[in-house]
Amino acid sequence: MVFSQRLSPDFFPRVHERVRAAMSDAGVDAILTDDPEDIAYLTGFFHHPSERPVAVWLDLTGEVVMLVPALEWEYAQAQNATAELVTFPEYPGVVPPFEFLARRVGAAGRRIGFTATMSTSRLLAAQAAFGGSVLEPSDIVLQSRYLKFPEEIALHREAARITDLMLLAGVELVRDAVAAGGRLPSEAELERHVTSVGVSTMYAEHENVVVASLLAGGLVYSGANSAFPHGLPSAERLQPGDTFMLSLGCAVGGRFVEGERTFVLGEPTADQIRYHDTIREAQEVGAQAIAPGVECREANRICLDVIRAAGLGEHLRHRQGHGIGLGMHEAPWLEDGDATVLAAGMVVSNEPGIYIPGHAGYRISDSMLVTDSGAERLTSFPRDLASCTIAL
Structure with a gap:
């Protein structure tokens, strides 16, 4: 069908x-x-x-x-x-x-x-x-718009499926380049590839494709460039030892989803392990904090306190997350200044991150559907460092 x-x-x-x-x-x-x-x-x-x-x-x-x-x-x-x-x-x-x-x-x-x-x-x-x-x-x-109707949730779920395919496609492009022994892809080449996968999947498998402000795509950055939270893809090529980020998403029927993972190219250093594991823990705790009846600012505090407790608070640059719907970024905001109470039917991002100037950024994001008892991750690509390490 x-x-x-x-x-x-x-x-x-x-x-x-x-x-x-x-x-x-x-x-x-x-x-x-x-x-x-x-x-x-x-x-x-x-x-x-x-x-x-x-x-x-x-x-x-x-x-x-x-x-x-x-x-x-x-x-x-x-x-x-x-x-x-x-x-x-x-x-x-x-x-x-x-x-x-x-x-x-x-x-x-x-x-x-x-x-x-x-x-x-x-x-x-x-x-x-x-x-x-x-x-x-x-x-x-x-x-x-905060509370999604069932038909909208179905669109978000399909957008999440395609976002996971885009993440996988980005990883496979890098792995194939490593196996071939040639040049590694540039940030811009990675971005074009994952965008093509997202768009072509829709046109191959969907009818009545709705062209929204962004059909598919995202931010791709590596090494020191990834220390800019919203840095745009450049012509810089991935290098052995790099931390690199795939910050991807798409819109199905105009309803957005984002999925972001941070990868390490080669054997992780002690610092890379520490940074990635801290963000992984914060993202897990943040996922548990997103639940009906919880204020956005409280979920944000619980999530980011993990990073502060790890001694990395100086590298925080942004909130836990934001609402997602017909906009990739929309209210409510999972931030200290938003007292909005989460409710079943909302879709929000859970994306704690840290950014170390001159080194790299680390961010993991899932789009979360608030349910009657908690929250469900719509995006499912693996988050742990072992799964996000590309061997050389």
């Missing part, structure tokens, strides 16, 4: 019902969002953001209206966008784009929640169009 990445039409009314319940609780009459991830969540329409606004209006009366430039009208129809479409001819236009939406929904005198990521220029344009209404920032749609 071919795996379809497109969600069925009956998915979106359930999304709308969830968002409207939150709107009612907050005393909001309507939601206005131009966030591409919100738009995909509410309507199933994926698009390339540009200066031409695309926005969704959802109100308590049951209306779901999407503003699109005329050149996107056919594309939105082709994706079976679950919304009434209102078009504008061009940007900036003789008539400002948001005027077309305001004329359709008659928004005067309402309390409208707008996505907090909206740019100032977009907000000013919306305020001008919806004169007489009160516009206030709202995270209602984003918070509604």
Whole structure:
């Protein structure tokens, strides 16, 4: 049976019902969002953001209206966008784009929640169009996205399967190069290879592939380059003795997963063993800390305290993790400043790391599904140093 990445039409009314319940609780009459991830969540329409606004209006009366430039009208129809479409001819236009939406929904005198990521220029344009209404920032749609529906979890699981295949493909490329006795691959060559595996697997095994902001790929870095937490792949080639990191992921049906492993090329040194084992322990403890009813900041503290107790706290550069969904990085944040309570149905990353300037970085990450009793790792590639050592 071919795996379809497109969600069925009956998915979106359930999304709308969830968002409207939150709107009612907050005393909001309507939601206005131009966030591409919100738009995909509410309507199933994926698009390339540009200066031409695309926005969704959802109100308590049951209306779901999407503003699109005329050149996107056919594309939105082709994706079976679950919304009434209102078009504008061009940007900036003789008539400002948001005027077309305001004329359709008659928004005067309402309390409208707008996505907090909206740019100032977009907000000013919306305020001008919806004169007489009160516009206030709202995270209602984003918070509604925290809890995944079963269909979304199925997409995350498939993304995890492909991410594991990408990790394996990266390791096999390095092992094959070692066996051949030639040059080892560069970071950029590794990145291109694993990306190709992820993308080609989808197109070979799936139908209705949804092209999200990142279909497949990630960060690949080795040696001292891996001490930059988000360093981009370079032309540097792997060298014997290197620590190297594969920080990979993909999106299936627009739902992301990440999986990251740190490898050693050759017999590990005492320092490499210490660093890798510490991160492995922190990641294991962090996985146990992720559970329903636990605050994000508490899970973060429990996880990172392992690194501090090992005397490596000076090498911390970031939190334990973050939410994952239609964005690779999205709220909630497993960090000291986020008191969000974890709940079954959330997907978050568990990715403690340390970074030693001039030497390397060490990070292990799994995407975790919060369950009724704890959390389940969606990615399953081995994490221990023995499995992550490539013999020379």
